[in-house]
Amino acid sequence: MSGRIPPHAIAQSAPPAAMIMRLRPTADGGWRLPFHPQDTIASEQATHGVHWADWTSTDCPALFVLARNSQVMPPEQGREIVARRAHTHLTELDGDHFVHTTDPQGFAAAVKDFLDTLR
Known part of the structure; x- marks a missing residue:
């Protein structure tokens, strides 16, 4: 191809x-x-399977940006991902799965706010 x-x-x-x-x-x-x-x-094929052990094997600070209108991941699934791992910060934005491009200002603000908590 x-x-x-x-x-x-x-x-x-x-x-x-x-x-x-x-x-x-x-x-x-x-x-x-x-x-x-x-x-x-x-x-995409690498996403298949159960990856909870990988996700929960570390507790370093992490930011999870949840796109409330994602066609790929329901909001409930994103919230479960965050709930299963310590020190994971959740930011929810209105937008689709490509929220980093459809709401670049909101995405940048979420990253900045998260990084400010690490100082």
């Missing part, structure tokens, strides 16, 4: 605005993703 997306496929699938903004033009007038799709597949 080359990673090139033909223009008609973009129009038919209507990807989220956050993805459209990241597309890169190709020399032949098409568009491509800024990453290799096979890397995304491998990353």
